Amino acid sequence: MARYRGRHAAKQEAVRASGRRRRRGLSSTRYRRGLGGTAIAAVVMAALTASQAPGVGLGGDGGGRSGTAGDHTPGDDSYETELPPLESPHPPGGSAPGGSGDESGLPATVLAAYKKAAKSLASRTPGCGLRWELLAGIGKVESGQARGGAVDKDGTTLRPILGPVLNGAGFADIKDTDGGKWDGDTTHDRAVGPMQFIPSTWSSWGADGNGDGRKDPNNVYDAALAAGKYLCADGRDLSAKADLDRAILSYNNSSAYLRTVLAWYEYYRKGTHTVPDNDSPLLPTVPGLGESGGGPAKGSPERGGKDASRHKPGKGSDHNAGSRPGGGRPGGDRPGGGGHDKPTPAPTTPHAIERAGAKDFSAVAGESFATRPAVRAETSRGKPVKGVKVRFEIHGSTEAAFAGGARSATVTTGANGVATAPALSAGSRTGSFTITATAPGKDLGTVGFHAKVTAPQADKVVRTSEVALEAVKGGAFLVPVEVKATRKGKPVANTTLTAALADTEKGPFFKDAKGDPLRKPVTVRTDANGIAKLPPLFADDQPGTYTLTLTAEGGVTLAVQLTIKG
Structure with a gap:
């Protein structure tokens, strides 16, 4: 708006110009807080202070950790320092601004994730008062809104968003805590995903925001909910400025970070x-801190895609490496400041095993299961991983077993990433059991x-005699009804048979304990030879075939046909 222009706007332009000069020389807009004593740090901090958007209450000196959530903060303390424009954003409900400098647009899926997380936490922790705009502010400085909404239909980033390697060179020295599961690095940790969580912190704060049964820091729904939980920790009320400041500082204990997030908020x-x-x-095009792994995607602006003209290197590079929950000492630009990091390859190490096929199985005692449990080893991008050993174990008191009576078996995943358990026999004992698969x-x-x-179920029931079943009026059927139940030609023992008369008003009948006519269904069980004999049958005075x-x-x-003769 007009009242934001003039001397204040000039200061903002000076800050942007400074940022552009730094991008040309350092390949990133981030700075190292460890340079606080240098002239560069002094200039940047002065510019930050002078250029805050009007109306933002800035606070916090970054000097303490009171009220921090847990033992660690989300990430590696590097983050985007660019401030929002001094012009007010276009109000909701109006037409989208047409200028390329507009920053108020939020990618649809990312915005949906922020709103869903805030709504979820409003019911879980109603006293927190988390607004989705706070998640948007953090998401802005941490990953440029998941690299401008570069996510799939489920909200998972199309390529990994990784912070710097935390190897002690300009950042904290954090040895690998996840076996490379999330960050693809088996030596040191790196912050991961749209909200830049360090793996060790994700293991404590990870959340399933999209309801797919997985907690993935690369998924914007999961990451947004986890970040919201983190900000709401320790009973904070984010409608109170002191608690709001403490929550943001718990994410990154830096007053400059606090000011930047509050400005975007x-x-x-x-x-x-x-x-x-x-x-x-x-969407950034300059690799470096928090770079997307695997290099530019096919058809993307970085590789000369159709929108390349709108995304020129060095312009609109709001990306960052994130000041993520997980803990690291102050950091910023990579040591030396020059050159670009090589794009991080997409992880090829397995990050999870997932069920491949059915979850529930059943078999008849004495036979083998027709289908077998199977799992698929995948990378964080859902790609199959070959050569992963998977151990299947049987738990329970049945006699079910793999070949040779084994209760466990190890199988290696094939080229499709799938490992299928060996043939499984049911044994003779009925009951339920579980099978687990681990790597x-x-x-x-x-x-x-x-x-x-x-229990075995008969696939065939036949009479043991071919003699006609006949009786005279008021008499008894002289030949008993006897049948044999078999399955695949073998007798089925101890299985239940229900005998029901079609006509319950007249004709043949059984007798109850008192000797009265009984035309309700009766049940019998087969013996060891699969044979079952029904109780005696009697005839009333109504001739006919029943x-x-x-x-x-x-x-x-x-x-079975029953005949009463007249």
């Missing part, structure tokens, strides 16, 4: 609009399967 509160995913001016020596999670061994139906467990039936 206030900017977004004044109005935003939605832009398509991966169509935002926030020995790797933290890839546990996949569970549920299996049940059922039907008795026997149904075995599993559904197979046999219709």
Whole structure:
């Protein structure tokens, strides 16, 4: 707006010009807080202080950790220092601004993730008062809104967003804590994802924001919910300035970081609009701190895609490496300041094993299971990983076993990343049991399967005699009804058969304990030879042909004809 121009706007332009000069010389807009005693740090800090958006209450000196969440902060303390424009953002509901300098557009999926996380936490921790705009402010300085919405339909980044290697060279020295599961580095940790969590912190604060059963720091829904939980920790009320400051400082204990996040927070509160995913001016093209792994995606602006003209290197580079939950000492630009890091390859190490196929299995006692448990080893991008050893173990009191009576078996994943358990026999004992799949020596999670061994069910029921079943009026059927139940030609012992008369008003009948006519269904069980004999049948004074139906467990039936002669 007009009242924000003049001398104040000139200061803002000076800051931007300084930022552009630094981008040409350092390949990143970030700075190292460890240079606080240098002339560069003094100039930057002065510019930051002079150029805050009006109306933002800035506070916190970064000197303490009171009220921090847990033992660590999310990341490595490097972050984006560019401030929002002094002009107020376009108000919600209006037409999107047409200028390329507009910063109020938020990628649709990223915005949805922030709002969903805030709504979820409003019901879980109603006293926190978290606004989605705070998550947007942090997401802005941490990853340029997930690199301008470069996410798939589920909210997972198309390429890894990784912070600097925390090897003690300008940053904290944090040895690997996740076996490279999230950051692809088996030597040191790196901050990961849209909200830049260090793996060790993600293990404590990770959340499932999109309901897919996984907690993935590369997923903007998961990361936003985890960040919200982190900010709301320790009973903070974010509507109170002191608690708001403490929450942001717990993410990165830096007064400059606090001012930057608050500036964007206030900017977004004044109005935003939605832009398509991966169509935002926030998408960076300069690799470096917090670079996307694997190099530019096919068709992207970095590789001369159709939108390359809108994303020239050095312009709109709002990306960062993140000041993430996880802890690291003050940092910023890489030591030496010159050159670009090589793009980080997409991780090829497995980060999880997932179920491949059915979860529940059943088999008949004495037989083998028709299908077998299987899992798929995947990278953080969902790509298959070959050569991962998977151990399947049977738990329970049934006699189910793999070949040779083994209760466990180890299988190696193939080119498709899938490992399938060996053939599994049910044994003779009925009941339920579980099978677990793990990757020995790797933290890839546990996949569970549920299996049940059922009693044999007949697939055929036949009479043991071909003699006609006849009786005279008021008499008894002289030949008893006897049947045999089999499965695949073998007798089925101890299975239940239900005998039901088609006509319950007249005709043949059984007798109850008192000797009265009984035309309700009766049940019998087969003996060790699969034989079952029904109780005696009697005839009333209504001649005719009647039907008795026997149904075995599993559904197979046999219709028996009964005749009463006149």
